[in-house]
Amino acid sequence: xxxxxxxxxxxxxxxxxxxxxxxxxxxxxxxxxxxxxxxxxxxxxxxxxxxxxxxxxxxxxxxxxxxxxxxxxxxxxxxxxxxxxxxxxxxxxxxxxxxxxxxxxxxxxxxxxxxxxxxxxxxxxxxxxxxxxxxxxxxxxxxxxxxxxxxxxxxxxxxxxxxxxxxxxxxxxxxxxxxxxxxxxxxxxxxxxxxxxxxxxxxxxxxxxxxxxxxxxxxxxxxxxxxxxxxxxxxxxxxxxxxxxxxxxxxxxxxxxxxxxxxxxxxxxxxxxxxxxxxxxxxxxxxxxxxxxxxxxxxxxxxxxxxxxxxxxxxxxxxxxxxxxxxxxxxxxxxxxxxxxxxxxxxxxxxxxxxxxxxxxxxxxxxxxxxxxxxxxxxxxxxxxxxxxxxxxxxxxxxxxxxxxxxxxxxxxxxxxxxxxxxxxxxxxxxxxxxxxxxxxxxxxxxxxxxxxxxxxx
Amino acid sequence: xxxxxxxxxxxxxxxxxxxxxxxxxxxxxxxxxxxxxxxxxxxxxxxxxxxxxxxxxxxxxxxxxxxxxxxxxxxxxxxxxxxxxxxxxxxxxxxxxxxxxxxxxxxxxxxxxxxxxxxxxxxxxxxxxxxxxxxxxxxxxxxxxxxxxxxxxxxxxxxxxxxxxxxxxxxxxxxxxxxxxxxxxxxxxxxxxxxxxxxxxxxxxxxxxxxxxxxxxxxxxxxxxxxxxxxxxxxxxxxxxxxxxxxxxxxxxxxxxxxxxxxxxxxxxxxxxxxxxxxxxxxxxxxxxxxxxxxxxxxxxxxxxxxxxxxxxxxxxxxxxxxxxxxxxxxxxxxxxxxxxxxxxxxxxxxxxxxxxxxxxxxxxxxxxxxxxxxxxxxxxxxxxxxxxxxxxxxxxxxxxxxxxxxxxxxxxxxxxxxxxxxxxxxxxxxx
Numbered sequence: 001x002x003x004x005x006x007x008x009x010x011x012x013x014x015x016x017x018x019x020x021x022x023x024x025x026x027x028x029x030x031x032x033x034x035x036x037x038x039x040x041x042x043x044x045x046x047x048x049x050x051x052x053x054x055x056x057x058x059x060x061x062x063x064x065x066x067x068x069x070x071x072x073x074x075x076x077x078x079x080x081x082x083x084x085x086x087x088x089x090x091x092x093x094x095x096x097x098x099x100x101x102x103x104x105x106x107x108x109x110x111x112x113x114x115x116x117x118x119x120x121x122x123x124x125x126x127x128x129x130x131x132x133x134x135x136x137x138x139x140x141x142x143x144x145x146x147x148x149x150x151x152x153x154x155x156x157x158x159x160x161x162x163x164x165x166x167x168x169x170x171x172x173x174x175x176x177x178x179x180x181x182x183x184x185x186x187x188x189x190x191x192x193x194x195x196x197x198x199x200x201x202x203x204x205x206x207x208x209x210x211x212x213x214x215x216x217x218x219x220x221x222x223x224x225x226x227x228x229x230x231x232x233x234x235x236x237x238x239x240x241x242x243x244x245x246x247x248x249x250x251x252x253x254x255x256x257x258x259x260x261x262x263x264x265x266x267x268x269x270x271x272x273x274x275x276x277x278x279x280x281x282x283x284x285x286x287x288x289x290x291x292x293x294x295x296x297x298x299x300x301x302x303x304x305x306x307x308x309x310x311x312x313x314x315x316x317x318x319x320x321x322x323x324x325x326x327x328x329x330x331x332x333x334x335x336x337x338x339x340x341x342x343x344x345x346x347x348x349x350x351x352x353x354x355x356x357x358x359x360x361x362x363x364x365x366x367x368x369x370x371x372x373x374x375x376x377x378x379x380x381x382x383x384x385x386x387x388x389x390x391x392x393x394x395x396x397x398x399x400x401x402x403x404x405x406x407x408x409x410x411x412x413x414x415x416x417x418x419x420x421x422x423x424x425x426x427x428x429x430x431x432x433x434x435x436x437x438x439x440x441x442x443x444x445x446x447x448x449x450x451x452x453x454x455x456x457x458x
Numbered sequence: 459x460x461x462x463x464x465x466x467x468x469x470x471x472x473x474x475x476x477x478x479x480x481x482x483x484x485x486x487x488x489x490x491x492x493x494x495x496x497x498x499x500x501x502x503x504x505x506x507x508x509x510x511x512x513x514x515x516x517x518x519x520x521x522x523x524x525x526x527x528x529x530x531x532x533x534x535x536x537x538x539x540x541x542x543x544x545x546x547x548x549x550x551x552x553x554x555x556x557x558x559x560x561x562x563x564x565x566x567x568x569x570x571x572x573x574x575x576x577x578x579x580x581x582x583x584x585x586x587x588x589x590x591x592x593x594x595x596x597x598x599x600x601x602x603x604x605x606x607x608x609x610x611x612x613x614x615x616x617x618x619x620x621x622x623x624x625x626x627x628x629x630x631x632x633x634x635x636x637x638x639x640x641x642x643x644x645x646x647x648x649x650x651x652x653x654x655x656x657x658x659x660x661x662x663x664x665x666x667x668x669x670x671x672x673x674x675x676x677x678x679x680x681x682x683x684x685x686x687x688x689x690x691x692x693x694x695x696x697x698x699x700x701x702x703x704x705x706x707x708x709x710x711x712x713x714x715x716x717x718x719x720x721x722x723x724x725x726x727x728x729x730x731x732x733x734x735x736x737x738x739x740x741x742x743x744x745x746x747x748x749x750x751x752x753x754x755x756x757x758x759x760x761x762x763x764x765x766x767x768x769x770x771x772x773x774x775x776x777x778x779x780x781x782x783x784x785x786x787x788x789x790x791x792x793x794x795x796x797x798x799x800x801x802x803x804x805x806x807x808x809x810x811x812x813x814x815x816x817x818x819x820x821x822x823x824x825x826x827x828x829x830x831x832x833x834x835x836x837x838x839x840x841x842x843x844x845x846x847x848x849x850x851x852x853x854x855x856x857x858x859x860x861x862x863x864x865x866x867x868x869x870x871x872x873x874x875x876x877x878x879x880x881x882x883x884x885x886x887x888x889x890x
Contacts, residue, residue: 038533042532045812045816046816047816048814048816050814050815051813051839070532109813110859
């Protein structure tokens, strides 16, 4: 996967051993202790129609679960979270709470100007739950069987909810492991200790869910077969490809999509074996760009430069993420857009030339100045795109599209009967785990309603 | 070495029922005043007086192990405190000797001796001369201890019987020449009755309240209350911040009772800071006793109590406690004398409102549906009082987490004062 960087030295080549590197990837936000959680829970004002709930894409009754923590009812708190968001544990770790629940916390207004630490409290509740068995029930078997494509947050959420209704579910997953971006795409220090897999083990306790790996739509799987073989289909495909710069030399040794490197970084057992770009450039301004830059810095890079064509205020990465980047020594260069990939005699990336930009009446224009940054590697993080090949079979190609993604209605129904979609692959997707979970959950509800209505008619 | 700070020019000293004290803060009869060591530490810290932990006849009482429990707030702040300790468990001789020595070493501080002996004249006649000989400034009759001692015919068993209160007080006045303070138990129906009995017996003052019968919590795993002695528990005496409202009402009841007019009152019950002390004084207390707050934080709290009270007094222009003592009594009346024409209405300050919605749901679910939840053009929430529906109950102001965000605004009225007695809506009105 990281072969474009094979020529580089390894992270462990200098004095860093695997253990010290691993220490650099420990929990970014360590969990609250019991006492801290208890004290923090007292800060919640138990708002009515709470703004945090309105801000949460997955509808968790936040004041209630925090009150349950405060009342020493940790299982109650966990159930309150999980009944709306079965991946509440990972969302607590990866959600940009600073732009969601915590941003809307009324404690921001108060003299203290400090929101309740909702994310960490949610993590506390889910980490400390102790149920005898799975906390949700599976209804009597309906005899219905639903196919889900993609075992990421959307697919898993959809599967769990469908299972609770008594339907059987088969998930088709292209990768070798379950979890989607939680397993392959989130920064290593945000989901430590194999949490993604532990959470999936928990989710699957509901029963009735089968997962088949190595099943890729548009390759060894086609939509028509699924439509025929199952009562309904849910597409939770995600966004499989990284956008390209559109420059010559895009495939040169030394340049690769950030997501590919992060995937490798998440999967490796030995960080010291990873190729290390001592000087690297990350192009982009979203959280993936920050994740890439920070992780490379923590692997031991000397000079990590993140370059964005607009100003800081336009960056998709939250202010909190930008602070993390700065704290890790990442240099952020703004108002510069990629112009040319600079190669050495061997055709490998040696630097990147950027055209200086500015905003004129809202339009981004180049100023004529350029900026060369010498580098050992360039990582692109300028967004993900829908993988066209996955919807290329005869039936799948009939799916309606919207803004380059799958078109769905308010009930997550695609233009094809019995086919639903959710998560990043639909137009409304925001590249948020929590939103994918919500889509999966709501789509499951819609699928269930539709199937049961058909059954009544029949 | 601290710099010499300017201090407010007020006089905190008091003379209460003939007992002089450099400030109104006394430690109540309890574990903190059990022996010379504690009492001298208290004096060093600045306490104006102490009521020495209750003396009794030999043999001394024997205490159980596991003695206190608490009613906790959310962050382990102690709201209420409960104990099952008895009176002193040291011999009379040791206590009397220490009292004598301490009074000699601290002549300017008040030292009152709490007493509890069987309800027979001989017992009081025997102990009072011994106490008089210590040089202590007065005695306080412990007629209120709710646990352990009533079973022996003492404490609350006496305090709940007005005739016995009067009788014991009379014996004390007969066999003891210095001030006699009668400490009242709150575990009765009408606090004025024992106060009147004490007055009839010749008491120089009353002090109240003693502790309230209580069970603070249950260990749900072992199904036993706390404090747990082995596998059992018993009710204890409740004190601390949670009892302050009960104590203040009882102090006010006595202060405004014509029959006990002028009877000095020593306030006890949850006094934890200068403000509590000022409030008791406003209701007529001439001295204050503190126990729980000191037990939780140590004797040092008296520094803040003195300083805070002095600064507040200076700001208000009060040069001594006597200048404001009892000032709130006249404004404390029976419900039937309240002005039926008075109307106050809640006002929400939109600038400080944090949109938590607590006032809204409290009013909507449990009161008068007088707060409207609005969404403005920008999608922001806004809560507004529906003035014509508001009855001025204060609930929204109480539940609001932001101090001074919701204010209760008295409405101008051209109607005269009208009590329920005069109200035409009152079918039993006296002045028809």
